Amino acid sequence: MATISAHGIQASLPQGFEGRIFVRPRTGAELTYPVAQFATFALPSAVGDFGSGAVTLMGSSDVFVTLFEYGPESLGTRLFARQGMPRDLAPADFRPTVLRRGIPGQSGTQWFFTEGGRPFTLYVVLGSHALRASLVPRVNGLLRAVALDAVTAPAAGAEAGSPVAATSLPARWN
């Protein structure tokens, strides 16, 4: 099983998955944070943070996953109140209406959370909503193989030593 690791994100790629973990170059005063993308198809070299340029290439049995980190200013906000990345999604969590770009047949899910003092959003696209029962276990296999390092010096508003996988609050839809 191939393992990739960078910017405080590690992933042991399950069979058939590709992945990349990167930080986009800064432009001007813009701050950029790590993005991790995973897919069961060949990821093009240029893909938008949330899959533009990739989701249109998906087959019905493909999945696309992106993990996008936000800046420390997001810590402590209600949107990121959930503690821990969801690692056991259910088919019912996926809806065609959650897609950032509505493509017929596909469905998606998006979660905002904080883990290890870092605010993230997890966005998952299934190539076929009809096949979600068989695709979601593949997604969960990947998510369980993803580890997020905690920040070494907690930023303002972050709870130091907060449990990594705690799920104290109910999930929220985007």
Added chain:
Amino acid sequence: MVALAVVLCAVVLLLAVLVAGLLRSHADILKALHDLGAGVGDPATPTAVSGRSPSRGTEVPPPLLMGPPLPEERDATTAPAVAGMTPNGDAVGVAPATGGGLTLLAFLSSGCGTCGGFWSAFRQPDRWGFPEETRLVVVTKGPEYEVPRAVAELAAPGLTVVMSSEAWSDYEVPGSPFFVLVDGRSGRRIGEGVANHLSQVAELVRRAVLDARSSLSSSRGRASAEGLDGPARERANDQELLRAGVLPGDPSLYPRTFDDLYGPDGPTAAPRPPAAGAV
């Protein structure tokens, strides 16, 4: 007299045991030589190409070779994932054996003179001459052997570069530059070897793709070989059926029993030629 007969019988029995043991030993040696691929035994018996592991449990043809011959004991069929760092410090993992397209792995280094031509050529994608569905991934050794900054300066913007010594080991790369072409549909290598110019690599890709398609076409039909889908796949299937003399309404299109599908001998009988509709 009786004693002599008993002694003779004992001697004959002893000799018989010795001969049986020799025959058994000889058979073991022949079997071992056969397993090693020494060409001993029944050539009709299917066996793996020496030293080359079959992929997905079936015997597969070796990949098309470019350049000088490679050691036969190499595993030239599998196509493991390639994972490592990019020259910019990001992480990337590529799974060439999945996804359905072609992936050309170019094993280059920042120091070799011949590689310099490829680094430059890879800055001009319009001159590569690869089939459209071919993805190019450059693989250098890891940061323990290569200077990431030097690799970053050589790499064209947008080019996928993975720094991974493990990949060099997995693919048993003899030296740079070395190229491996992986077909995502079959999940195996279909071409590999050494080249000095990009035109040689493009030729390898072109020939390997033709070979792979020809192989698929002979076993699975044109629609599958060409990756057709939707109405185009239906049209291709209809054309193959017509060429085989199967017209609309043909009884073979409407099997009602297992005998219609497999014949009276059942599915375990000797292999039959593929039905015209199996495309």
